Amino acid sequence: MIGSAAIDIRDLHVRRGRNEVLHGIDVQVRSGSITGLLGPSGCGKTTLMRCVVGTQIVESGTVTVLGSPAGSVSLRSRVGYVTQSPSVYADLTVRKNVAYFAALYGQPSSAVTEAVDAVGLTRFATQKAADLSGGQLGRVSLACALVARPEILVLDEPTVGLDPLLRVELWERFEELAAAGTTLLVSSHVMDEAEHCASLLLMRDGYLLAQVSPSGLREQTGETSLEGAFLNLIRASHVGSEN
Numbered sequence: 001m002i003g004s005a006a007i008d009i010r011d012l013h014v015r016r017g018r019n020e021v022l023h024g025i026d027v028q029v030r031s032g033s034i035t036g037l038l039g040p041s042g043c044g045k046t047t048l049m050r051c052v053v054g055t056q057i058v059e060s061g062t063v064t065v066l067g068s069p070a071g072s073v074s075l076r077s078r079v080g081y082v083t084q085s086p087s088v089y090a091d092l093t094v095r096k097n098v099a100y101f102a103a104l105y106g107q108p109s110s111a112v113t114e115a116v117d118a119v120g121l122t123r124f125a126t127q128k129a130a131d132l133s134g135g136q137l138g139r140v141s142l143a144c145a146l147v148a149r150p151e152i153l154v155l156d157e158p159t160v161g162l163d164p165l166l167r168v169e170l171w172e173r174f175e176e177l178a179a180a181g182t183t184l185l186v187s188s189h190v191m192d193e194a195e196h197c198a199s200l201l202l203m204r205d206g207y208l209l210a211q212v213s214p215s216g217l218r219e220q221t222g223e224t225s226l227e228g229a230f231l232n233l234i235r236a237s238h239v240g241s242e243n
């Protein structure tokens, strides 16, 4: 593995409610790369992300982020997390929402403009969040995370509900961030987005089926489409076969 691991997860077990939902996950995420977290609904993607940002109680195993245990106070300004449900102040404008986070993290107003531009909301900068669509609200949340310039960005399905052009633009932005040294962990249901990732974490039913590059996945399965390759991998594994 080139570069150091920004995120190092060892033998992670997590219970939610009565059930164990992660069953011994081992993952290393390389610094300055985009890692895609893919798998069917309910397979444990959000739970794994919550472990990385330190908001999930862990049954056993370790999650080390930038050399410290996940959730450490020292990581607060270094790790950004955008959840699936946007958390923004409805009564503030787009710009003021982002400016609030910029102030919290000591960033200048130029960073606010840059973050609002990056998520394609420049035209809506003076509009109240309450008057935005669901997809636009999600992008305000993303801008609030971007403006803090974290070293690690954990993004839970950031492109859901976005039109294709905006999806492409956001992925370009993610690639620029990674090239500048940011580590991104991005979940998605959409296999064609996997193409943008250096490494893929393919999950099913709380198990990690593989950590592999898109080209490695094609080679391993003999499939040309990533969708087909993932299905092939699922069929070859026996995870969930009792259902």
Ligand SMILES: Nc1ncnc2c1ncn2[C@@H]1O[C@H](COP(=O)(O)OP(=O)(O)OP(=O)(O)O)[C@@H](O)[C@H]1O
Pocket (backbone or CB within 6 Å): 016, 017, 018, 021, 039, 040, 041, 042, 043, 044, 045, 046, 047, 048
């Ligand atoms: N608060 C909770 N209490 C009990 N079980 C939960 C809770 N939240 C999630 N789960 C269970 O944990 C498992 C993993 O859920 P998780 O949200 O991590 O999946 P996911 O892959 O992110 O799904 P999606 O793609 O639909 O967001 C699922 O079986 C889910 O039912």
